[in-house]
Amino acid sequence: MDAPTSVYKAYYGIRQKTDPAYKCVGCAMCNMVCPNDAITPICGDEADKLRYHIDRGGQPRRRGGRRNVAGGILDRLKFIRISMLTDPALDAGRHEFELRTLLGRVLPPEENLKFLRTNGWIPPVREIYPLIIGSMSFGALSPTMWEGLQMGVAYLNEELGMPVRVCTGEGGCPPRLLRSRFLKYVILQIASGYFGWDEIIHAIPEMKEDPCAIEIKYGQGAKPGDGGLLMWYKVNQLIAAIRGVPTGINLPSPPTHQTQYSIEESVAKMIQSMYMAWGFRVPVYPKISGTSTALAVLNNLTRNPYAAGLAIDGEDGGTGAAYNVSMNHMGHPIATNIRDSYLNLVALGMQNQVPLFAGGGVGKTGNLAANAAALIMLGASGVQIGKYIMQAAAGCLGSESDRCNICNIGLCPKGITSQDPRLYRRLDVEDVAQRVVDVFLSFDTELKKIVAPLGRSTSLPIGMSDALGIDDYDAAQRLQIKYVV
Amino acid sequence: MCRLFSITSKEPLSPMVALEALDVMREGHDCSGVGIFLRDLSGPFEEMKDAPILSGIFSEKGLRRLDSFMMDIGFMTKYKITIKVPKQPPPGVPKRDIYLIRAYEYPEEWDDLSQEALYDRLLEIRLQLRLMGEEKNDMIVFSFWPDVIMIKEIGDPMLVAEHLKLDRKELHARVIMAQGRQNTNYAITLYACHPFFIQGYSTMTNGENTAFIPIKAYLESRGFPGYMGYQSDSEVLTHILHYTIKKLGLGIEAYKHIITPLQDGALQEHPDAIFLKNLKQTCRQLIIDGPNCVIGCMPDHSVFMVQDRKKLRPGVVGGKPGIYAFASEICGLDAAIPNRDKNRDFQPMHLDTAIVGPERQEVKIWNQSDPLPLLH
Incomplete structure (x- = not known):
């Protein structure tokens, strides 16, 4: 018998890996590389069973991303005080607006004027835009993302006259930026790992401009009560050099600053020495994660004449590598934290002296301006955003249903949080910068569309709680705003 | 408007x-x-x-309370304008007992007070009267000032x-x-x-x-x-x-x-x-x-x-x-x-x-x- 002319064999083109380490993260790159557009990631309609198996090697799941809880109270707050006839609503498009906020310790009027007369020391105060790009480190973010943010911010400041500020996060600051005029748009963060501060301290004599401010991180919304966690995947040569560490090792920051175990100590040691480093010309403020003990921190800050503000990062804060359990279950919602803190300052008569900055889930459903304005009316002087800018400026895929969330291991399919050039070259620096500008311009328009009908244009409506309402009686009582149905 | x-x-x-x-x-x-x-x-x-003048609206009872309060402090009436109103007010105007405009002589003990302290006391008294009035709904005080x-x-x-x-x-x-x-x-x-x-x-x-x-x-x-x-x-x-x-x-x-x-x-x-x-x-x-x-x-x-x-x-x-x-x-x-x-x-x-x-x-x-x- 003749040999068969055709032989049929099965060829396994894809060797399926079923180990949880290789689970589909929904990045949709398969979709982008499939020539026939035949593949697309679809999430099953049942809760995944993978969650029970992602602790291989005894390591609980760690991830970057978000808290993965949809909704939140910020979206439920309404702006109810619409100017009708007794005071005309303003034209958001044509009226003049001055929507700036202050970052820095503002003295009470009597003291400020006295010090002005007698040449006393008046703490430095920055007039800035109330939407701040919050701390995401050089290391956590890819070089292209970081550069794009800086370029966008520089453009907003220098071409559009919007004093937008960006915070570095814990990982230090590239040496050229430290020595450039753009440093004035940057808030330098120091956290418990002190990464990058050797470089920063050495650059001080060569700085052309003072930084906008120094943020001392005591906590963050993604992992309240836990330190930073830059995983080894991302510690390449550049990151290692800027941070002053060896390459390829995990960089877990301690949960607290090792020399400071109380707020008094913290204020005395760190805030004052930071002031001293820049000749008392740069505001220094702490950032904490949302907590029921925020008032204790705040009260201590009010008693120190140096503290330049307090940033509070609520439970919905999601940028930063963290243990799953920290991200999902730890932390305090931002709305009540900010409201309580503001009312506490009002009780002390210091509401203009220690500005509060709110972060954590602001704009997580896309309603950035509405969320920001609500927080401002609850008492925040400004808001910080992290993941929103990653989504809006760089197309971060993450969603509130645990899609992707692999920022921590350097495999970001968009190149936002990767240190691998093969990935981060996917991100165009110019595009990021352009999108940052777009985001701020549209935010500005939306903010005006909110404040103009409330009759506000001359100043940012900080603490204008009479404008807020909510359809939940208990929440209204708790926030001391109107209950409306 | x-x-x-x-x-x-x-x-x-x-x-x-x-x-x-x-x-x-x-x-x-x-x-x-x-x-x-x-x-x-x-x-x-x-x-x-220089005499402080009290302006306000009082009920009969409120006026009696005012008098005893002021006398306790040592204020003496120096001059007053009595506004006698018809029994029936015009439509839209509430019925009141007394519209008071009364100038007082300062208490003697106040003679040595600095002007600043004096002014603070006048304010204090106006606020006290206002609170008293709000409590019993019998006095409304607008000003107490020379x-x-x-x-x-x-x-x-x-x-x-x-x-x-x-x-x-x-x-x-x-x-x-x-x-x-x-x-x-x-x-x-x-x-x-x-x-x-x-x-x-x-x-x-x-x-x-x-x-x-x-x-x-x-x-x-x-x-x-x-x-x-x-x-x-x-x-x-x-x-x-x-x-x-x-x-x-x-x-x-x-x-x-x-x-x-x-x-x-x-x-x-x-x-x-x-x-x-x-x-x-x-x-x-x-x-x-x-x-x-x-x-x-x-x-x-x-x-x-x-x-x-x-x-x-x-x-x-x-x-x-x-x-x-x-x-x-x-x-x-x-x-x-x-x-x-x-x-x-x-x-x-x-x-x-x-x-x-x-x-x-x-x-x-x-x-x-x-x-x-x-x-x-």
């Missing part, structure tokens, strides 16, 4: 001059109430410029004037401020009726201060007992004036810089840029966000008008040496001072403060971009 009218004249005038001007402007207000502030009084009060009378009532201003017979010689004054309308944004209460008064400073406002709540919170947290009340969003404007001058030691020119500071660009070009930047930052919680037209009177008898940044409310000042008036509308000005040079009428804009000093010789226009006199 409210309608405002204020007049300052070398010759004492009847309060009816102001009420008639309000009446001319009645298209702009709803005639729901009236408040009158009289200062630099003539007639019997001319002879007792050379100042205040009358407020709900109802059509002209009907109220007739009812109270305001056209009387004892009430003639050289500075008169009047406003025609009750509060509309919050509850109807006489404590929400303009003009507002604190320690010699009085203002009345047309428009709504949209930044009311944060400003109220800020003033209340200053620790000064007089910064209270706030049944009206406009009351904060009186207290900010008091705060500017008494607490910060600044002049009337700084008032405008506090309530509506210059925007950054203009601020940088101002000769007093450093001072003003500090002022703007440190007084940030006092920035009003109008639209508001404010007319006010200072202890030295000067009268001023200031507009907020938006300048969405009407306001005009005009007159001739010896007599000047501030009004919401030109027709109000025409009614009070018809034979003036109308070419010299001035409508303050978003940067202006118009001031007529105690000598009543001219309208001084102070522009916010001008150097501040107090610093040079």
Whole structure:
């Protein structure tokens, strides 16, 4: 018998890996590389069973991303005080607006004027835009993302006259930026790992401009009560050099600053020495994660004449590598934290002296301006955003249903949080910068569309709680705003 | 809208001059109430410029409580105007027992007090009386201050004037401020009726201060007992004036810089840029966000008008040496001072403060971009 002319064999083109380490993260790159557009990631309609198996090697799941809880109270707050006839609503498009906020310790009027007369020391105060790009480190973010943010911010400041500020996060600051005029748009963060501060301290004599401010991180919304966690995947040569560490090792920051175990100590040691480093010309403020003990921190800050503000990062804060359990279950919602803190300052008569900055889930459903304005009316002087800018400026895929969330291991399919050039070259620096500008311009328009009908244009409506309402009686009582149905 | 009218004249005038001007402007207000502030009084009060005058509305019972309270402190009645009202008030005007205007002799023990301490005590007593009245609903106190009378009532201003017979010689004054309308944004209460008064400073406002709540919170947290009340969003404007001058030691020119500071660009070009930047930052919680037209009177008898940044409310000042008036509308000005040079009428804009000093010789226009006199 003749040999068969055709032989049929099965060829396994894809060797399926079923180990949880290789689970589909929904990045949709398969979709982008499939020539026939035949593949697309679809999430099953049942809760995944993978969650029970992602602790291989005894390591609980760690991830970057978000808290993965949809909704939140910020979206439920309404702006109810619409100017009708007794005071005309303003034209958001044509009226003049001055929507700036202050970052820095503002003295009470009597003291400020006295010090002005007698040449006393008046703490430095920055007039800035109330939407701040919050701390995401050089290391956590890819070089292209970081550069794009800086370029966008520089453009907003220098071409559009919007004093937008960006915070570095814990990982230090590239040496050229430290020595450039753009440093004035940057808030330098120091956290418990002190990464990058050797470089920063050495650059001080060569700085052309003072930084906008120094943020001392005591906590963050993604992992309240836990330190930073830059995983080894991302510690390449550049990151290692800027941070002053060896390459390829995990960089877990301690949960607290090792020399400071109380707020008094913290204020005395760190805030004052930071002031001293820049000749008392740069505001220094702490950032904490949302907590029921925020008032204790705040009260201590009010008693120190140096503290330049307090940033509070609520439970919905999601940028930063963290243990799953920290991200999902730890932390305090931002709305009540900010409201309580503001009312506490009002009780002390210091509401203009220690500005509060709110972060954590602001704009997580896309309603950035509405969320920001609500927080401002609850008492925040400004808001910080992290993941929103990653989504809006760089197309971060993450969603509130645990899609992707692999920022921590350097495999970001968009190149936002990767240190691998093969990935981060996917991100165009110019595009990021352009999108940052777009985001701020549209935010500005939306903010005006909110404040103009409330009759506000001359100043940012900080603490204008009479404008807020909510359809939940208990929440209204708790926030001391109107209950409306 | 409210309608405002204020007049300052070398010759004492009847309060009816102001009420008639309000009446001319009645298209702009709803005639729901009236408040009158009289200062630099003539007639019997001319002879007792230092004696504090208590103005308010009392029930019979309230009056008895007042008398025993004042006598306990040591105040003796020096002079009083008795306003006997008909038993039946006109429609829309509540029935009251007594409209009180009474000048007192200071207690002897107060003789050694400094003027500052004396003024603080007067404020304290007014606040105490107000609290007592609120407790039993039997007294409403508007002012307790030398050379100042205040009358407020709900109802059509002209009907109220007739009812109270305001056209009387004892009430003639050289500075008169009047406003025609009750509060509309919050509850109807006489404590929400303009003009507002604190320690010699009085203002009345047309428009709504949209930044009311944060400003109220800020003033209340200053620790000064007089910064209270706030049944009206406009009351904060009186207290900010008091705060500017008494607490910060600044002049009337700084008032405008506090309530509506210059925007950054203009601020940088101002000769007093450093001072003003500090002022703007440190007084940030006092920035009003109008639209508001404010007319006010200072202890030295000067009268001023200031507009907020938006300048969405009407306001005009005009007159001739010896007599000047501030009004919401030109027709109000025409009614009070018809034979003036109308070419010299001035409508303050978003940067202006118009001031007529105690000598009543001219309208001084102070522009916010001008150097501040107090610093040079």
